Amino acid sequence: MEKTEKIYNTAVEATLEVIGGKWKPVILFHLTFGKKRNNEFKSLIPAITQKMLTQHLRELEEEGVILRISYNQVPPRVEYELTEYGWSLKELLHLMCRWGDSHIERKYEGKATVLANSMLTGVPPTF
Template identity: 65%
Template sequence: MKDLANKTYNIPVEATLDVIGGKWKTLILCHLTYGPKRTSELSRMMPAITQKMLTQQLRELEEDHIIIRTVYNQVPPKVVYELSELGWSLKPILNLMCDWGEKYMQELPKSGKIGQ
C-alpha cells in the first residue's frame, strides 16, 4: 500500500486518482464489478493491454487493498481476482463514470466530433 503518512493530497480527488487513475485500473475494476476474474479472462476483455501492464496494474490494486488475489493450490495454479470491500465502495463512482461516458458517446455524433 502506498505510504500515505508521507503523501500529501491537496484535494480528495487526488487520493482517488492516485489509487484508480489511469486507463487500465478503471477498466479492470469495471470488469471485476461483474464478479471474480482470472488473469486470462481480464486479458481477453482488454485485448490492448500487455501482460506486463495487466500484472503491474493488478499488483498495484492489490497493494492498495482495492482487489483481493486468491491463489488456489492446484496444477496448473489458478489465480482469481475480485473486488475487496474497499474496492466495492468504488462501484458508485464507476457507475457514474459509465453513465457519463454513455451520454458523452451519444453526444459525439450530434457535435460532429467523431474522428477529430
C-alpha cells in the first residue's frame, strides 16, 4: 500500500500528533524516571481513567515511543518503559516541566502546589 504524502504547517504539529493531549506528556514524563506498571501510573496520575491510560499507552507504543514488557508469570506483570526513540523526548518533557513551574509561580504567586514535584523529590507538599 502506497503512503500518501503528509503535510504539516510546522514540525510542532508532528510532535503534538505523537505526544499531544492532556495525559500523554504526563505519562512520558513519569517514564523518564524509570519503568512503570499500570498501578504506578494510577498513583502518579489519579485523575486519568483506566480507559484513557490504556488507550494512550497503546498509542505511544504504536508510535514506537514506549515499550510494553509483559512477563510470563502468574499473576501477569506488565511494565512500560521508554524506547531509545522515546528517550529523545526527555529534554523536551523536562523543559515543559520547568516552564510549567515558572508559569504556575507567575500566575498563582506561590498559591498552587505541584504534587508530582513532592512525589519525585520526597518533599511533602505545603498547602
